[in-house]
Amino acid sequence: QRSEEEVVYEYAPVFRAFLLRRAHAILAPEQRREIQRLAASLLTTKGRLDAAAALLRAARDWDGLASLIEVHASTLAAQGRVHIVAEWVSAIPEQVVSQCAWLLYWRGIGRMPGDPAHSRDDFETALGRFRAASDATGALLAWAAGVQSFPLEHEDYRALDGWIARFEDLRGQFPASPSREIEARVASSMLVALLYRQPHHREINAWARRALELGRSG
Numbered sequence: 001q002r003s004e005e006e007v008v009y010e011y012a013p014v015f016r017a018f019l020l021r022r023a024h025a026i027l028a029p030e031q032r033r034e035i036q037r038l039a040a041s042l043l044t045t046k047g048r049l050d051a052a053a054a055l056l057r058a059a060r061d062w063d064g065l066a067s068l069i070e071v072h073a074s075t076l077a078a079q080g081r082v083h084i085v086a087e088w089v090s091a092i093p094e095q096v097v098s099q100c101a102w103l104l105y106w107r108g109i110g111r112m113p114g115d116p117a118h119s120r121d122d123f124e125t126a127l128g129r130f131r132a133a134s135d136a137t138g139a140l141l142a143w144a145a146g147v148q149s150f151p152l153e154h155e156d157y158r159a160l161d162g163w164i165a166r167f168e169d170l171r172g173q174f175p176a177s178p179s180r181e182i183e184a185r186v187a188s189s190m191l192v193a194l195l196y197r198q199p200h201h202r203e204i205n206a207w208a209r210r211a212l213e214l215g216r217s218g
Contacts (some may be wrong), residue, residue, distance in 0.1 A: 005070035007214075017146060023035075030061075032097050032149070033059040033061065034062070035191060036055045036056070036058055036059035037055070037059050037061050037063070037202045038057045038215065039052075039055050040052040040053075040059070040061070040064065040068075042217055043055065044068065049068065049072055049076075049084075049175065051070060052068060053062060053088050055107050056068065057088075057091050059119065062092050062096045063092065065088060065091070065092060065102055066096070066102070068088070069085060069088055069089060069103065069106055070102045070176070071100065073085045073102075073106050077109065082109055082110060082137055082195070083110070085109070085110060085211055086106070086107070086109070086110025086111075087107050089106050089107045089110060090107075090110075098125070100129075101125075101126045101129035101130045101133065101135070101138055101142075102125075102126070102138065103177065104122045104126035104129070105123065105126040105138065105141065105145070105166040107119075107122050108120070108121075108126065108142075108145060108149075109121045109145060112145070112149055113152070114147075116149040116150070117149075118152065118154050119145075119149050120146050120149045120150075123142045123143070123145050124142075124146060126138065126142040127142040127143055127146065127166075130142055131173060132169070134173075136173075136174040136176075136177075136178050137179075137182060139170060139173075139174065139188050140142065140170065140174065140177065140178070140182050140185070141182060141185065143163065143170055143187075143189070144167065144168060144182075144185040144186050144189040145187070145189075146163055147163050147189040147190070147192060147193045148192065149191055149198065150192075150193075151192065151196070157196045157197050159196055160193045160196055160197040161198070162184040163193060164190070164194065164197065164201075165192065165194050167186075180214060180217070183214060183217065184211070184212075184214035186216070187207055187210045187211040187214055188211045190207045190215075191204070191207045191208055191209075191211045194207060211216030
């Protein structure tokens with residue numbers, strides 16, 4: 001018995017290993033995967049996300065793991081645990097990641113501190129997929145993250161001109177921000193982009209005021 005908020009029992013390691021060996025001996029692979037998926041679902045409802053992700057990986061349930069990431073990644077990132085999200089994404093095959101905008105986005109977030117150039121590739125691809133799906137939240141977050149990757153390189157900022165221009169298309173497609181938090185990210189990112197590349201832009205003062213206002217109210 002483990003001391004937690006509710007009573008939790010854990011099999012002794014030797015007995016657990018025996019049960020796992022028996023499961024592999026008597027259950028067909030698909031039966032084992034179905035049990036793993038069910039157990040992962042139960043663990044998720046209890047908030048035991050690491051254990052749930054481990055079972056989904058063992059079951060090779062990439063859709064299930066992708067759903068877990070999409071639902072919980074923002075919370076984990078806010079807790080400073082984005083490295084866990086990055087680990088989960090890295091377990092998913094490339095052909096699956098490349099087709100999912102949110103997986104690309106979170107892979108980019110995980111890559112950004114150490115490899116901003118490749119993270120920007122992920123954000124750019126994710127941005128296109130989010131726009132095609134009319135996902136304002138995803139598109140604006142991907143755009144903001146792409147811009148924020150530039151200062152991490154301390155090199156060539158000329159490509160920011162394209163990201164500034166791309167925002168005009170985004171503003172036309174998504175005239176209203178989904179939330180103040182996302183608007184704050186967009187405003188601060190646009191201010192960064194303009195300061196680095198277009199300091200005489202006609203809207204830079206408006207963006208500065210908006211970023212300051214949102215930062216104070218956040």
